[in-house]
Amino acid sequence: MSKTQDLTALLSDSDLFRSQGYINGQWVSASDGATFPLTNPATGAKLADMPHMPRTQVAEAIDAAKAALPSWSALTAYQRSAYLLKLHALMEEHAQDLGTILCVENGKPLAEAKGEIAYGASFMQWNAAEGLRTYGQTIPSPYPGTRNIVIKQPIGVCGLITPWNFPNAMITRKMAPALAAGCTVVIKAPAETPLSALAMAVLCERIGIPAGVVNVVVMDKGDREAAAGLELCENPKVSKISFTGSTPVGRLLMKQSSSTLKKLSFELGGNAAFIIFDDADLETAVKGVIASKFRAAGQTCVCANRIFVHSKIYNEFASLLAEKVKELKVGNGLDEGVLIGPLVNVRGVEKVERHVQDAVSKGAKVLVGGSRIKSENAEGESCFFQPTVLVDVPKECYVASEETFGPLAPLFKFDDEDDVVNRANSSEVGLAGYFFTNDLARSNRVAERLEVGMVGVNTGVIAQACIPFGGVKQSGFGREGGPGGINEFQIEKVSC
Numbered sequence: 001m002s003k004t005q006d007l008t009a010l011l012s013d014s015d016l017f018r019s020q021g022y023i024n025g026q027w028v029s030a031s032d033g034a035t036f037p038l039t040n041p042a043t044g045a046k047l048a049d050m051p052h053m054p055r056t057q058v059a060e061a062i063d064a065a066k067a068a069l070p071s072w073s074a075l076t077a078y079q080r081s082a083y084l085l086k087l088h089a090l091m092e093e094h095a096q097d098l099g100t101i102l103c104v105e106n107g108k109p110l111a112e113a114k115g116e117i118a119y120g121a122s123f124m125q126w127n128a129a130e131g132l133r134t135y136g137q138t139i140p141s142p143y144p145g146t147r148n149i150v151i152k153q154p155i156g157v158c159g160l161i162t163p164w165n166f167p168n169a170m171i172t173r174k175m176a177p178a179l180a181a182g183c184t185v186v187i188k189a190p191a192e193t194p195l196s197a198l199a200m201a202v203l204c205e206r207i208g209i210p211a212g213v214v215n216v217v218v219m220d221k222g223d224r225e226a227a228a229g230l231e232l233c234e235n236p237k238v239s240k241i242s243f244t245g246s247t248p249v250g251r252l253l254m255k256q257s258s259s260t261l262k263k264l265s266f267e268l269g270g271n272a273a274f275i276i277f278d279d280a281d282l283e284t285a286v287k288g289v290i291a292s293k294f295r296a297a298g299q300t301c302v303c304a305n306r307i308f309v310h311s312k313i314y315n316e317f318a319s320l321l322a323e324k325v326k327e328l329k330v331g332n333g334l335d336e337g338v339l340i341g342p343l344v345n346v347r348g349v350e351k352v353e354r355h356v357q358d359a360v361s362k363g364a365k366v367l368v369g370g371s372r373i374k375s376e377n378a379e380g381e382s383c384f385f386q387p388t389v390l391v392d393v394p395k396e397c398y399v400a401s402e403e404t405f406g407p408l409a410p411l412f413k414f415d416d417e418d419d420v421v422n423r424a425n426s427s428e429v430g431l432a433g434y435f436f437t438n439d440l441a442r443s444n445r446v447a448e449r450l451e452v453g454m455v456g457v458n459t460g461v462i463a464q465a466c467i468p469f470g471g472v473k474q475s476g477f478g479r480e481g482g483p484g485g486i487n488e489f490q491i492e493k494v495s496c
């Protein structure tokens with residue numbers, strides 16, 4: 001029988017732990033009592049039995065959001081901004097508890113989880129301010145005696161579908177601009193990390209956000225998840241879907257939303273190229289790779305996936321990187337000094353293993369790591385994989401074309417700028433790209449040529465609430481954060 005873990009024992013405010021959904025200001029179980037077990041990926045211990053909600057409850061949440069819309073959208077921008085600033089303050093106050101919940105359900109180390117809470121809170125702060133600046137326009141008219149006035153209005157009820165890899169920040173990145181704009185929301189929490197979503201609902205309830213403005217529905221992966229997606233896409237009361245997740249699910253949601261022609265913004269998968277030119281500062285580049293590749297154990301959409309190193313510095317760079325990667329301590333995210341936690345589930349481990357085995361079978365060599373880690377106290381199968389560096393990786397292998405979503409750094413060799421930019425661009429997705437160089441002219445040239453939405457120049461860290469976040473090609477469309485992020489949740493209306 002599997003062990004259970006009492007998460008409340010780790011919290012100073014145990015009320016933040018909730019294992020029911022939140023609909024119309026009420027904490028509710030699945031209407032038919034169905035549940036699914038939520039487990040800690042580091043230990044396999046059961047954290048809670050979560051509600052496995054049917055489609056009818058998603059429809060109820062949509063009804064609640066629709067009913068709450070008139071009064072929420074009628075508040076002044078200043079009143080909504082004040083709510084967001086309160087949420088920001090509460091998130092900072094409860095960072096330790098929110099970080100602990102996130103660490104235990106997702107696996108990322110506690111310090112990193114608390115960093116995510118600060119990142120998540122920054123979307124509240126940014127959008128509290130942006131909500132005050134959703135300016136309209138007056139446009140000179142060609143007709144005498146008239147003027148054209150453009151105002152911005154909330155788009156309406158928004159369905160927010162988010163992934164498990166940033167259980168807090170992917171929600172706040174959508175919810176904050178939606179609420180600031182005057183929209184109400186139904187959040188479909190990821191099955192792997194519902195507790196962080198529900199803890200945010202607790203904070204909303206505490207600051208008096210009215211019933212129905214924020215709703216959180218929860219269900220396991222599979223049929224009910226697909227039914228929830230169908231309801232959100234097909235229900236005419238929902239005006240907008242904001243989705244972060246994989247490209248295949250994005251394609252499906254787009255198809256499903258065509259019946260009601262919803263406004264969509266999609267932040268989908270990536271396959272970031274990380275290019276190190278021969279004039280780069282190697283110590284800085286190594287730090288950049290570690291930051292980009294090993295954050296969240298390699299489970300971020302903007303992770304370096306294909307690392308291209310100029311042949312003149314290839315061996316030196318590989319050994320510097322290997323030295324640092326060997327030092328990364330792997331373990332339970334609650335333990336002191338741990339920098340790499342488990343992957344979110346065994347499927348994630350199997351994918352990394354498949355990418356390593358495929359590359360090695362085609363001639364790559366393992367410089368560091370390369371295997372699963374057997375975890376002595378884990379129940380069932382271990383979710384830990386060694387941080388890995390592969391060298392001499394051939395062009396034709398899975399890791400060159402698929403997102404690994406794990407702690408695997410494959411080093412490809414290149415000789416020529418044109419060739420490496422073409423290889424970087426030879427992907428059907430285009431979310432983030434990175435390069436390291438000390439040549440200013442090249443820096444401008446390569447940044448413009450990379451077919452992605454975001455470029456890191458001499459840095460492996462790009463995430464900030466104040467910049468437009470999003471991709472091109474099959475990484476999706478729409479931008480979150482930045483000055484335009486709130487526009488995704490508004491319509492422009494003209495009166496002439």
Ligand SMILES: NC(=O)c1ccc[n+]([C@@H]2O[C@H](COP(=O)([O-])OP(=O)(O)OC[C@H]3O[C@@H](n4cnc5c(N)ncnc54)[C@H](O)[C@@H]3O)[C@@H](O)[C@H]2O)c1
Binds near residue numbers: 162
């Ligand atoms: N571009 C970005 O900003 C960004 C950020 C984080 C993650 N991602 C991408 O997300 C992927 C990893 O996350 P994942 O495995 O959870 O992705 P996923 O697409 O399987 O799931 C994402 C969310 O969609 C839900 N979902 C799945 N099928 C659904 C359906 N039929 N209807 C409605 N909802 C459905 C899931 O429950 C989850 O809440 C990676 O590809 C990663 O690159 C992108």
Ligand SMILES: O=CCCC(=O)O
Binds near residue numbers: 165166299301302463
């Ligand atoms: O996984 C994708 C989001 C990562 C980020 O916001 O930096």
